[in-house]
Amino acid sequence: MIEKANKLEVCFSPIQFPLFETDNKIVVVTDILRATTVITTMFMNGVKQVLPVRFIEQAKEMKQKGMIVVAERDGKKLDFADFGNSPYYFTRDVVEGKSLVYSTTNGTHALTLGVNSKQVLVGCFLNLSSVAEYLKELKTDVLILCAGWKDKFSLEDSLYAGALSQKLLKGNGFFTKCDSANASIDLWEKAEKDLDSYLEKVAQKHRLQKLGLHDVIPYCFEQDKTRIIPYMEFSKDGNSALIKQR
Amino acid sequence: MIEKANKLEVCFSPIQFPLFETDNKIVVVTDILRATTVITTMFMNGVKQVLPVRFIEQAKEMKQKGMIVVAERDGKKLDFADFGNSPYYFTRDVVEGKSLVYSTTNGTHALTLGVNSKQVLVGCFLNLSSVAEYLKELKTDVLILCAGWKDKFSLEDSLYAGALSQKLLKGNGFFTKCDSANASIDLWEKAEKDLDSYLEKVAQKHRLQKLGLHDVIPYCFEQDKTRIIPYMEFSKDGNSALIKQR
Numbered sequence: 172m173i174e175k176a177n178k179l180e181v182c183f184s185p186i187q188f189p190l191f192e193t194d195n196k197i198v199v200v201t202d203i204l205r206a207t208t209v210i211t212t213m214f215m216n217g218v219k220q221v222l223p224v225r226f227i228e229q230a231k232e233m234k235q236k237g238m239i240v241v242a243e244r245d246g247k248k249l250d251f252a253d254f255g256n257s258p259y260y261f262t263r264d265v266v267e268g269k270s271l272v273y274s275t276t277n278g279t280h281a282l283t284l285g286v287n288s289k290q291v292l293v294g295c296f297l298n299l300s301s302v303a304e305y306l307k308e309l310k311t312d313v314l315i316l317c318a319g320w321k322d323k324f325s326l327e328d329s330l331y332a333g334a335l336s337q338k339l340l341k342g343n344g345f346f347t348k349c350d351s352a353n354a355s356i357d358l359w360e361k362a363e364k365d366l367d368s369y370l371e372k373v374a375q376k377h378r379l380q381k382l383g384l385h386d387v388i389p390y391c392f393e394q395d396k397t398r399i400i401p402y403m404e405f406s407k408d409g410n411s412a413l414i415k416q417r
Numbered sequence: 418m419i420e421k422a423n424k425l426e427v428c429f430s431p432i433q434f435p436l437f438e439t440d441n442k443i444v445v446v447t448d449i450l451r452a453t454t455v456i457t458t459m460f461m462n463g464v465k466q467v468l469p470v471r472f473i474e475q476a477k478e479m480k481q482k483g484m485i486v487v488a489e490r491d492g493k494k495l496d497f498a499d500f501g502n503s504p505y506y507f508t509r510d511v512v513e514g515k516s517l518v519y520s521t522t523n524g525t526h527a528l529t530l531g532v533n534s535k536q537v538l539v540g541c542f543l544n545l546s547s548v549a550e551y552l553k554e555l556k557t558d559v560l561i562l563c564a565g566w567k568d569k570f571s572l573e574d575s576l577y578a579g580a581l582s583q584k585l586l587k588g589n590g591f592f593t594k595c596d597s598a599n600a601s602i603d604l605w606e607k608a609e610k611d612l613d614s615y616l617e618k619v620a621q622k623h624r625l626q627k628l629g630l631h632d633v634i635p636y637c638f639e640q641d642k643t644r645i646i647p648y649m650e651f652s653k654d655g656n657s658a659l660i661k662q663r
Contacts, residue, residue: 321436322433
């Protein structure tokens with residue numbers, strides 16, 4: 172018996188997300204530098220749950236209510252927040268058993284877009300193989316959503332999309348007719364040969380460098396540090412969400 | 418004296434166009450399969466001018482007024498139109514000295530987006546070097562706009578963006594910090610090594626194949642067949658446009 176292969180697509184920008192049918196798909200959201208890497212790190216270090224919050228005002232309100240708030244815009248920590256957006260801040264002693272509020276430039280918005288899809292997963296290089304294996308087990312169509320930079324294309328997210336697509340297309344479980352998926356694989360195949368020098372092209376690397384925050388970059392491209400897959404849990408009305416761990 | 422290099426950016430989809438500042442830029446619009454290739458071919462064969470029209474109803478009206486109408490949606494010629502969208506239709510005996518009305522799925526909309534930019538050029542592989550040389554002379558910032566497929570990313574337009582970017586970045590005239598520009602160059606560098614087999618990945622190739630219209634594809638990737646650069650001439654109110662030849 173031949174099993175029907177599942178469809179794989181890649182969306183390069185949140186602004187294009189509404190162009191894709193996602194009701195019966197799993198959406199893997201990625202924001203390599205840095206949101207999905209940071210969220211995964213939080214769970215690796217035992218965070219209980221993360222509340223992604225799109226708007227700064229919401230994050231402020233939650234701070235006033237006494238919650239721990241991580242908030243960043245254009246790479247920089249917001250004044251009122253407890254933490255900026257480096258994965259290095261969220262060690263076990265800081266996050267274990269805690270609930271964190273989280274708001275960033277691109278990632279937290281992208282994470283909420285798949286509210287009507289089957290499931291939204293948090294993907295990054297740290298859990299690359301784990302996500303790939305889980306998706307292969309589930310036998311569902313998949314859309315990889317790149318958080319990008321302010322609705323523009325971003326290389327680092329596309330590289331992840333390529334790395335994950337490459338894994339999914341090995342074997343017969345998935346097929347793609349999606350130009351973005353094919354492009355992302357080509358970009359990843361080129362980049363992975365010499366990742367360090369390839370990353371010189373990445374605009375977000377230079378943005379972080381200007382802010383003195385580029386020490387996180389090698390870590391953000393480390394593969395398979397964990398089996399943990401954070402996922403989105405939406406409220407019934409779809410107006411709020413939590414990130415939990417499966 | 419060091420001349421200031423000009424900025425080069427690539428926009429992968431019309432839906433992202435408003436994210437770019439374009440007031441002081443030249444916009445090069447490309448829709449390789451097939452609008453910008455077809456328009457360039459029309460001018461190579463002596464067309465007087467082309468009226469790009471976004472909506473089918475407008476094209477119908479113009480047909481009723483007795484004009485020659487080229488109109489296609491999803492690759493197929495519309496019933497009321499005189500011609501579909503193959504470059505092979507527009508031989509010299511058909512188009513010389515004539516005005517044509519032109520409406521396609523992606524290209525005609527993309528062509529009008531740069532109404533507030535300095536200039537909008539029609540780019541394709543047929544006039545690749547000519548466009549590159551003209552842009553180098555002008556010393557203006559450039560945005561290459563890919564028409565894409567229904568606001569999604571398309572490989573063939575990105576390949577052209579890469580080919581043109583590669584030419585522009587040779588020498589000191591242009592620089593880029595744009596992830597899409599860098600990605601497009603990598604894609605082109607991979608594709609040009611064996612273009613025929615690379616094109617197997619292109620979704621639009623398969624769409625055209627299904628319609629029996631894929632005989633045009635090799636032609637659409639032929640480089641430097643002409644020095645002609647069609648450009649957009651917008652009315653003062655910006656509500657209508659003509660394509661002319663420089």
